[in-house]
Amino acid sequence: MFGWEFPPHITGGLGTACYGLTKGLSRYKDVDVTFVVPKAYGDEDQSSARIIGADGVHIKERTFTFSDFLRKMKMIEVESLLVPYLTPEEFEKSFETLSEKEIGVSLQTRVRGRLRFTGTYGKNLFQEISNYALVATVLAHEHHFDIIHAHDWLTYPAALAAKAVSGKPLVVHVHATDFDRSGGSVNPSVYEIERKGMEAADKVITVSNLTRETVIQKYGIPPEKVITIYNAVDPLTEEERAREKKGIQEKIVTFLGRITLQKGPEYFIEAANKVLQRMDNVRFVMAGSGDMLHRMIRRAARLRIVDRFHFTGFLRGDDVQKMFSLSDVYVMPSVSEPFGISPLEAMQSSVPVIISYQSGVSEVLKYAIKVNFWDVDAMADAIYGILNYDALSDFFKKYGKEEVLQMKWENSAGKLREVYKSLCR
Amino acid sequence: MKTICLYFQVHQPFRFRRYRFFDIGHDHYYYDDYSNESILHKVAQKCYLPANTILYNLIKEYGSRFKVSFSISGTAIDQFRLYAPEVLESFKKLAKTGYVEFLAETYAHSLSSLINREEFEAQVTKHRETIKEIFGQTPTVFRNTELVYSDEIGAMIADMGFKTVVTEGAKHILGWKSPNYVYCNAINPRLKVLLRNFKLSDDISFRFSNKSWNEYPLTADKYVAWLNALDKKEQTVNIFMDYETFGEHQDQNTGIFEFLKALPRAVFSRSSYHFATPSDVADRHQPIAAISALHPISWADEERDISAWLGNELQQAAFNKLYSLRQLVLKSNEAQIWEDWKNLQTADHFYYMSTKVLSDGEVHKYFNPYDSPYDAFINYMNILSDFEIRLKQEHKMPSDPAYLMKLLEEKERIIEDLSKQIPPNISSKTPSKTLKTKTMKKEATKAKKEQVAPAEKNAKTAEKAPAKKTVKKTTAKKTAAKKATAKPAAKKTTAKKTAKKTTAKKAAPKKTAAKKTTAKKTAKPAAKKAVAKKAAPKKAAAKK
Numbered sequence: 001m002f003g004w005e006f007p008p009h010i011t012g013g014l015g016t017a018c019y020g021l022t023k024g025l026s027r028y029k030d031v032d033v034t035f036v037v038p039k040a041y042g043d044e045d046q047s048s049a050r051i052i053g054a055d056g057v058h059i060k061e062r063t064f065t066f067s068d069f070l071r072k073m074k075m076i077e078v079e080s081l082l083v084p085y086l087t088p089e090e091f092e093k094s095f096e097t098l099s100e101k102e103i104g105v106s107l108q109t110r111v112r113g114r115l116r117f118t119g120t121y122g123k124n125l126f127q128e129i130s131n132y133a134l135v136a137t138v139l140a141h142e143h144h145f146d147i148i149h150a151h152d153w154l155t156y157p158a159a160l161a162a163k164a165v166s167g168k169p170l171v172v173h174v175h176a177t178d179f180d181r182s183g184g185s186v187n188p189s190v191y192e193i194e195r196k197g198m199e200a201a202d203k204v205i206t207v208s209n210l211t212r213e214t215v216i217q218k219y220g221i222p223p224e225k226v227i228t229i230y231n232a233v234d235p236l237t238e239e240e241r242a243r244e245k246k247g248i249q250e251k252i253v254t255f256l257g258r259i260t261l262q263k264g265p266e267y268f269i270e271a272a273n274k275v276l277q278r279m280d281n282v283r284f285v286m287a288g289s290g291d292m293l294h295r296m297i298r299r300a301a302r303l304r305i306v307d308r309f310h311f312t313g314f315l316r317g318d319d320v321q322k323m324f325s326l327s328d329v330y331v332m333p334s335v336s337e338p339f340g341i342s343p344l345e346a347m348q349s350s351v352p353v354i355i356s357y358q359s360g361v362s363e364v365l366k367y368a369i370k371v372n373f374w375d376v377d378a379m380a381d382a383i384y385g386i387l388n389y390d391a392l393s394d395f396f397k398k399y400g401k402e403e404v405l406q407m408k409w410e411n412s413a414g415k416l417r418e419v420y421k422s423l424c425r
Numbered sequence: 426m427k428t429i430c431l432y433f434q435v436h437q438p439f440r441f442r443r444y445r446f447f448d449i450g451h452d453h454y455y456y457d458d459y460s461n462e463s464i465l466h467k468v469a470q471k472c473y474l475p476a477n478t479i480l481y482n483l484i485k486e487y488g489s490r491f492k493v494s495f496s497i498s499g500t501a502i503d504q505f506r507l508y509a510p511e512v513l514e515s516f517k518k519l520a521k522t523g524y525v526e527f528l529a530e531t532y533a534h535s536l537s538s539l540i541n542r543e544e545f546e547a548q549v550t551k552h553r554e555t556i557k558e559i560f561g562q563t564p565t566v567f568r569n570t571e572l573v574y575s576d577e578i579g580a581m582i583a584d585m586g587f588k589t590v591v592t593e594g595a596k597h598i599l600g601w602k603s604p605n606y607v608y609c610n611a612i613n614p615r616l617k618v619l620l621r622n623f624k625l626s627d628d629i630s631f632r633f634s635n636k637s638w639n640e641y642p643l644t645a646d647k648y649v650a651w652l653n654a655l656d657k658k659e660q661t662v663n664i665f666m667d668y669e670t671f672g673e674h675q676d677q678n679t680g681i682f683e684f685l686k687a688l689p690r691a692v693f694s695r696s697s698y699h700f701a702t703p704s705d706v707a708d709r710h711q712p713i714a715a716i717s718a719l720h721p722i723s724w725a726d727e728e729r730d731i732s733a734w735l736g737n738e739l740q741q742a743a744f745n746k747l748y749s750l751r752q753l754v755l756k757s758n759e760a761q762i763w764e765d766w767k768n769l770q771t772a773d774h775f776y777y778m779s780t781k782v783l784s785d786g787e788v789h790k791y792f793n794p795y796d797s798p799y800d801a802f803i804n805y806m807n808i809l810s811d812f813e814i815r816l817k818q819e820h821k822m823p824s825d826p827a828y829l830m831k832l833l834e835e836k837e838r839i840i841e842d843l844s845k846q847i848p849p850n851i852s853s854k855t856p857s858k859t860l861k862t863k864t865m866k867k868e869a870t871k872a873k874k875e876q877v878a879p880a881e882k883n884a885k886t887a888e889k890a891p892a893k894k895t896v897k898k899t900t901a902k903k904t905a906a907k908k909a910t911a912k913p914a915a916k917k918t919t920a921k922k923t924a925k926k927t928t929a930k931k932a933a934p935k936k937t938a939a940k941k942t943t944a945k946k947t948a949k950p951a952a953k954k955a956v957a958k959k960a961a962p963k964k965a966a967a968k969k
Contacts, residue, residue: 391742
């Protein structure tokens with residue numbers, strides 16, 4: 001498997017999903033997973049998969065036969081700021097260094113022929129991607145495997161390289177497309193990588209039917225090749241279950257995610273404003289960071305609701321769980337969400353959720369209120385309803401939790417295993 | 426003699442508009458006039474009018490040999506009066522033939538039988554009176570909303586003087602028994618129970634146009650062959666269904682009307698069955714056994730229970746909340762409150778909140794204007810919140826200044842009348858006019874509280890007022906006592922008068938409220954037209 005991140009070093013749902021899948025697969029004795037990330041930190045959970053960091057791979061051979069794909073990759077010039085998955089630190093930094101242009105690809109090998117990787121999503125992203133692909137060819141020579149499985153576009157070049165070397169079947173896993181991330185203004189280079197990866201793949205796995213449609217419609221992939229396997233959620237540990245006591249009597253409504261166009265934060269603010277006009281004992285929290293954060297703060301200030309509308313910045317690890325346990329309602333107003341694991345995490349913590357119809361998770365959830373992301377009135381009404389009508393919140397707490405307990409990574413992994421089996425024959 | 430009993434249910438709910446929480450406390454108009462009117466017109470054109478014509482012609486043709494029965498919910502009657510009086514006329518025409526029986530039910534098509542006996546009885550009485558008034562016959566057969574029935578409900582109905590009840594021939598209460606006999610209530614054996622043959626009923630109402638059904642297409646001859654195939658000893662076949670089956674649930678293109686037209690002839694020529702109304706059936710046949718339903722049954726879904734309306738916590742919470750407001754409603758004088766109270770009880774609103782989407786999802790979706798049960802719940806609770814605010818406001822103080830002024834004037838008149846009755850030597854010592862009005866104003870603001878316990882309060886205010894004026898204590902007490910005794914009686918008449926006035930004025934505020942909603946619906950230009958139309962018949966009704 002090729003992935004770009006693995007817990008605990010994650011910035012979004014991608015790493016969580018990869019981890020969940022490998023863990024689910026580890027239940028099946030006939031599947032062994034080797035997981036390649038650009039940079040291994042050493043503290044990853046290796047119980048379910050062997051983690052290989054591309055930065056630790058020795059590059060002995062220098063005579064590569066690059067595929068068309070890779071040649072094209074090398075020509076890519078990073079001019080624009082790519083924002084698909086930006087950590088808060090990178091976000092700050094990338095602003096400062098945007099003016100510096102890195103042109104072309106030079107193999108900057110460190111001692112003993114190893115390539116340097118950051119494993120993040122910074123300005124050298126395209127170079128890292130192509131370097132990662134180089135490593136993949138090496139790995140494809142050295143390791144034995146039956147299936148190549150690549151998670152999202154960043155790893156497609158690597159997977160293609162591995163396929164070219166080994167001739168093994170390729171599974172491409174679409175956790176998101178650039179249509180989701182960009183809100184329509186697709187980066188042509190990214191699109192190209194995505195499309196080539198999907199075309200070369202023997203099977204394309206999408207995380208929802210919503211994404212499946214995008215893959216079929218926008219990338220022209222034959223429908224029979226595209227399979228939907230829904231994501232799942234890890235059950236909470238006992239510690240995590242211990243609920244944080246609320247410091248205040250007031251109700252808390254939470255938005256948690258990257259504050260980017262894709263996640264629809266502005267609709268959350270507008271809905272909050274409507275609710276605040278009619279209710280006193282409620283606070284709204286926007287947790288996360290992203291390129292729209294400053295705009296959102298200004299908007300909240302202009303609406304004069306900042307005394308009741310709070311920004312927490314990026315939340316890490318335990319803080320996420322804490323935030324859920326403080327919440328009375330969780331809102332995910334995503335404009336375009338291929339799946340969206342976070343509502344499942346909220347439901348595990350007995351938090352009623354409101355999700356947009358424009359999310360893959362809305363295809364599977366029954367015990368959630370669904371609204372159109374742009375329908376601020378409906379969203380506000382749903383928030384008000386859950387906060388004021390106890391029957392409704394009790395209903396969601398009870399049945400939502402039951403429902404989400406049924407959504408296990410095991411089941412997703414089981415379906416994935418079937419796909420593998422069909423390719424191995 | 427074997428009988429076939431055709432009974433059709435006619436019902437339309439008053440659907441609510443999208444009522445957001447920001448409307449709570451501001452906008453007290455709850456109805457989606459556009460949907461209500463357009464749906465009623467559609468169903469009237471597709472079903473009620475053509476089906477009534479067919480039935481009328483069949484009765485003309487076969488006379489006493491062909492009989493049918495109906496129950497028309499109070500909300501449906503209200504809607505006919507508002508939007509389609511011609512439908513009511515066509516039902517009256519059927520009633521005049523003498524071969525059509527009308528059954529009683531709860532006026533609001535409510536589930537009150539499950540929670541509040543008094544409310545249930547009040548609604549049944551109101552419906553019975555309405556049927557008498559319109560069709561000139563007093564129902565002796567009862568059918569509860571959605572055929573909801575239990576032993577206790579049956580006993581309650583028997584106590585109200587009904588002789589017969591119709592309900593579902595649910596498998597779990599029948600066991601090995603057949604629905605094709607007359608049974609009696611398990612508590613009060615004098616109440617006869619007619620059970621729906623759901624197989625033969627659903628063959629028409631659900632399966633008629635189903636092309637994947639192995640019996641498709643269903644013809645009258647085939648249907649009669651099934652009737653003939655039943656056990657010879659069986660007494661009656663009760664075919665109960667939504668009247669909307671004809672032309673609405675089953676479109677006219679499916680041939681449903683032709684089936685209806687052909688059925689009597691097929692029955693007469695090929696079988697020994699006779700058409701009968703529920704009272705005929707009850708008169709002709711003796712009950713063969715008692716039938717017991719410990720838990721309420723209904724004709725809905727696979728379970729044949731009440732879970733479609735009260736199956737989940739949301740439905741139960743909304744239902745209990747609604748009926749917790751009853752005491753406040755009883756104290757209300759506002760006609761619109763009573764109107765809303767009635768319409769809030771309609772079972773359909775709870776049906777929309779059902780989360781039973783797995784087994785009977787299709788049927789549920791068909792009848793549901795909401796995207797999800799949660800939507801339905803939130804909308805209903807928002808309306809209920811506003812309704813509660815109105816009830817509580819009414820009891821704190823009258824919100825309408827015109828109403829307040831009216832109360833003031835009324836009171837002044839009563840005081841004058843009363844002071845005339847007081848002997849002259851005492852009346853000379855009654856407070857001067859200016860002072861009088863002052864106290865009157867005080868009273869008026871307290872008017873609502875007074876209605877809670879008029880006798881006590883009046884006595885108090887009456888005592889207070891003279892005390893201030895340094896009148897001799899003894900005389901003051903006398904006047905106070907007299908006032909206290911005289912007032913409660915006078916009060917009642919005032920209350921009645923004001924109630925009447927508000928009903929007379931009802932049409933006007935409704936219209937303005939309707940206008941408001943239309944203004945909001947500018948996206949739907951058709952809605953404007955609908956309201957404009959609606960206003961006209963209302964005016965006419967007011968004139969009458």
